[in-house]
Amino acid sequence: MPKSEALLTVKNLSVGFHTDKGDVTAIEGVSFEVRVGEILGIVGESGCGKSVTSRSIMRLLPKFNSFIDPQSEINFEGINIARADEKTMRSLRGDRIAMIFQEPMTALNPVFTIGWQLDEALKYHTSLDRRDRIERAVAMLKAVEIPNPRQRYYEYPHQLSGGMRQRVVIAMALCCDPELLIADEPTTALDVTIQAQILRLMDELRKKAETAVILITHDLGVIAQICDRVIVMYAGQIVETADVHSLFKNPQHPYTKALLESIPQTGREHHQTRLPTIEGIVPSLFELPEGCRFQDRCAYKTQECVDREPQLGEEINHRKVRCFFPLEGS
Amino acid sequence: MPLLEIKNLVKHFPVRGGLLNRVLKKVHAVNGVSFTIEKGEILGVVGESGCGKSTLGKLIIQLLDATAGEVTFKGRAITHLTASELLPFRRQMQMIFQDPHASLNPRMTVGSAVSEVLAFHKVVPRQELAAKVRELFSQVGVNLDSIDRYPHEFSGGQKQRVGIARALAVNPEFIIADEPVSALDVSIQAQVLNVLMDLKDEFDLTMLFISHDLKVVDHFCDRMLVMYLGFILEEVPCQDIHADALHPYTKALLGANPVSDPEKRHELTVLEGEVPSPFHPPQGCPFVTRCPLVTEQCHAEMPPLVERAVGHRVACWEV
Ligand SMILES: Nc1ncnc2c1ncn2[C@@H]1O[C@H](COP(=O)(O)OP(=O)(O)OP(=O)(O)O)[C@@H](O)[C@H]1O
Ligand SMILES: Nc1ncnc2c1ncn2[C@@H]1O[C@H](COP(=O)(O)OP(=O)(O)OP(=O)(O)O)[C@@H](O)[C@H]1O
Ligand code: SF4
Ligand SMILES: [Mg+2]
Ligand SMILES: [Mg+2]
Numbered sequence: 140m141p142k143s144e145a146l147l148t149v150k151n152l153s154v155g156f157h158t159d160k161g162d163v164t165a166i167e168g169v170s171f172e173v174r175v176g177e178i179l180g181i182v183g184e185s186g187c188g189k190s191v192t193s194r195s196i197m198r199l200l201p202k203f204n205s206f207i208d209p210q211s212e213i214n215f216e217g218i219n220i221a222r223a224d225e226k227t228m229r230s231l232r233g234d235r236i237a238m239i240f241q242e243p244m245t246a247l248n249p250v251f252t253i254g255w256q257l258d259e260a261l262k263y264h265t266s267l268d269r270r271d272r273i274e275r276a277v278a279m280l281k282a283v284e285i286p287n288p289r290q291r292y293y294e295y296p297h298q299l300s301g302g303m304r305q306r307v308v309i310a311m312a313l314c315c316d317p318e319l320l321i322a323d324e325p326t327t328a329l330d331v332t333i334q335a336q337i338l339r340l341m342d343e344l345r346k347k348a349e350t351a352v353i354l355i356t357h358d359l360g361v362i363a364q365i366c367d368r369v370i371v372m373y374a375g376q377i378v379e380t381a382d383v384h385s386l387f388k389n390p391q392h393p394y395t396k397a398l399l400e401s402i403p404q405t406g407r408e409h410h411q412t413r414l415p416t417i418e419g420i421v422p423s424l425f426e427l428p429e430g431c432r433f434q435d436r437c438a439y440k441t442q443e444c445v446d447r448e449p450q451l452g453e454e455i456n457h458r459k460v461r462c463f464f465p466l467e468g469s
Numbered sequence: 470m471p472l473l474e475i476k477n478l479v480k481h482f483p484v485r486g487g488l489l490n491r492v493l494k495k496v497h498a499v500n501g502v503s504f505t506i507e508k509g510e511i512l513g514v515v516g517e518s519g520c521g522k523s524t525l526g527k528l529i530i531q532l533l534d535a536t537a538g539e540v541t542f543k544g545r546a547i548t549h550l551t552a553s554e555l556l557p558f559r560r561q562m563q564m565i566f567q568d569p570h571a572s573l574n575p576r577m578t579v580g581s582a583v584s585e586v587l588a589f590h591k592v593v594p595r596q597e598l599a600a601k602v603r604e605l606f607s608q609v610g611v612n613l614d615s616i617d618r619y620p621h622e623f624s625g626g627q628k629q630r631v632g633i634a635r636a637l638a639v640n641p642e643f644i645i646a647d648e649p650v651s652a653l654d655v656s657i658q659a660q661v662l663n664v665l666m667d668l669k670d671e672f673d674l675t676m677l678f679i680s681h682d683l684k685v686v687d688h689f690c691d692r693m694l695v696m697y698l699g700f701i702l703e704e705v706p707c708q709d710i711h712a713d714a715l716h717p718y719t720k721a722l723l724g725a726n727p728v729s730d731p732e733k734r735h736e737l738t739v740l741e742g743e744v745p746s747p748f749h750p751p752q753g754c755p756f757v758t759r760c761p762l763v764t765e766q767c768h769a770e771m772p773p774l775v776e777r778a779v780g781h782r783v784a785c786w787e788v
Binding site for chain 2: 184300330359361364383387397399403404407
């Protein structure tokens with residue numbers, strides 16, 4: 140179970156981009172912490188800033204047009220990542236913080252064998268000799284349940300199924316026992332049968348190795364299945380954070396509530412019923428309204444929501460919400 | 470008489486190569502499927518990536534030629550018709566695609582994308598085109614102010630609505646929706662599903678709804694086909710799928726789906742074994758390599774799709 144010490148603390152993270160249409164702030168004032176051994180979920184609609192948040196932690200934002208606000212802090216075990224130089228980042232990336240991306244093929248090079256690619260990672264991050272590196276790599280493949288790992292070691296990415304490839308990517312990310320794993324939509328492109336394998340793997344990892352995981356997804360089912368705590372983002376801001384049980388039982392932000400309600404439910408009483416929807420769409424970063432960013436789609440909006448922007452409130456019972464009228468539980 | 474009757478439909482894709490560009494092997498994409506769709510029904514098709522869902526859809530709507538088998542629409546066999554003989558049927562059967570992006574011309578306003586279809590099929594006289602476009606847009610819930618805008622100015626959900634308006638423009642009786650909500654966020658997915666549900670009633674549509682998301686199919690459809698490696702393993706009524714499903718593959722799909730409630734967390738079902746290659750489907754049951762119930766008979770012989778109840782057929786030796 141998660142411990143209470145924070146491994147990573149993000150404070151007031153704001154990231155912007157220079158674009159053809161002018162500068163935009165993609166995420167604003169994002170603050171949260173990740174604790175040892177926990178799975179923290181980040182959920183929200185497309186474009187709400189999930190990937191920008193995670194790429195900031197790895198400092199993998201495009202160099203030519205992105206900027207991190209100088210007030211931002213990303214503290215990882217005494218290092219402020221927001222201002223760290225490339226040399227420091229190289230010593231962290233892959234070694235202490237690893238990241239897996241949505242599309243497994245982009246992380247694997249099609250012209251080299253699986254073994255070669257694992258070996259490169261191990262060469263870079265460890266001082267093992269060749270024979271130990273092979274043993275370590277085979278053990279990693281076995282740990283992610285690749286059948287016949289010794290044989291697969293010599294195969295190319297295209298010889299593996301999609302699910303196996305994503306598991307190889309996870310094996311690569313884990314080969315140096317990172318303290319923090321950031322998984323950006325690791326199962327979105329995969330079938331549920333494969334997703335089940337990956338989710339089980341991440342759950343075991345957290346239990347055995349006490350690796351902390353930031354899991355980014357837009358699938359609330361995945362969140363419900365394995366996360367301990369959840370951050371809900373909307374239009375570049377955190378609108379709610381809570382432990383997973385409270386969030387699903389009693390969402391306090393109108394957006395969270397509406398998101399949960401729009402999931403199709405199974406069972407006779409729900410069959411072919413109309414789904415509650417959130418009308419409208421996420422506002423463009425160029426046309427953010429004054430006041431609350433969710434106002435145009437909110438069922439509880441008042442004049443106050445139009446006039447003033449709500450702040451992410453103080454923590455009450457380990458929860459925070461950005462709304463003037465947080466919803467009461469049933 | 471059912472609106473559509475599909476009999477022993479087969480599709481093999483030849484894979485060519487070598488110096489002489491000979492056929493080296495064949496992808497067995499659809500392997501002899503048979504079913505019917507009644508008028509007004511929504512039939513779902515689920516299964517993992519590559520199991521043949523889209524190929525099945527394209528075969529029915531005659532975008533692909535079948536290797537064998539027959540499609541009968543309102544009592545008329547349409548599998549071997551010439552292009553001109555097919556024309557009236559093309560109007561009655563429309564397809565909505567997963568990627569609304571790809572199916573709309575970026576250089577054409579969304580309004581003209583719809584009026585083009587209306588004009589081509591001469592649905593209404595020229596002077597009524599504009600009014601008909603407005604009518605369609607309000608039916609699918611697209612703001613009338615945006616008729617003269619280009620696709621890139623639209624969100625995914627709005628583009629999908631324009632795609633639906635285009636499909637509806639010719640008053641089709643039958644619509645194939647191939648993953649129409651898969652690329653959309655849940656909130657937008659709910660909007661589009663509601664639109665489809667309303668239109669179905671309003672236009673008395675019959676629908677084949679393809680999706681890899683069992684939750685969505687179960688919610689939205691009357692019945693579903695569960696496909697695997699080009700075969701139908703189960704055909705089962707929706708409504709109470711958890712109680713009704715019999716096939717071990719359908720059950721595995723259900724068990725692998727996370728429940729959107731942390732209080733009801735369950736150990737997700739994980740299938741061991743690999744999916745066989747579509748170039749060499751196994752001789753017996755296609756699910757043998759991953760099935761928890763497998764026996765010798767399963768390896769030897771493909772189980773027939775047997776009716777267990779009204780609208781419920783199962784292909785399995787062991788259940
Ligand atoms: N390189 C970039 N240049 C300009 N804008 C960018 C860039 N990368 C991201 N953005 C903008 O930042 C915002 C947040 O994007 P981000 O990729 O973090 O969204 P997301 O929540 O990960 O969405 P998705 O679910 O679609 O992956 C979006 O409005 C996006 O257009
Ligand atoms: N034009 C083609 N040429 C060769 N093989 C094809 C072609 N179209 C499809 N296939 C193959 O036929 C099989 C079925 O493909 P199909 O696209 O119907 O699957 P699907 O169930 O729709 O998958 P997805 O969920 O990924 O859309 C796959 O093995 C695919 O690679
Ligand atoms: S602050 Fe107002 S507009 Fe914003 S979410 Fe809360 S109720 Fe809605
Ligand atoms: Mg993203
Ligand atoms: Mg498809």
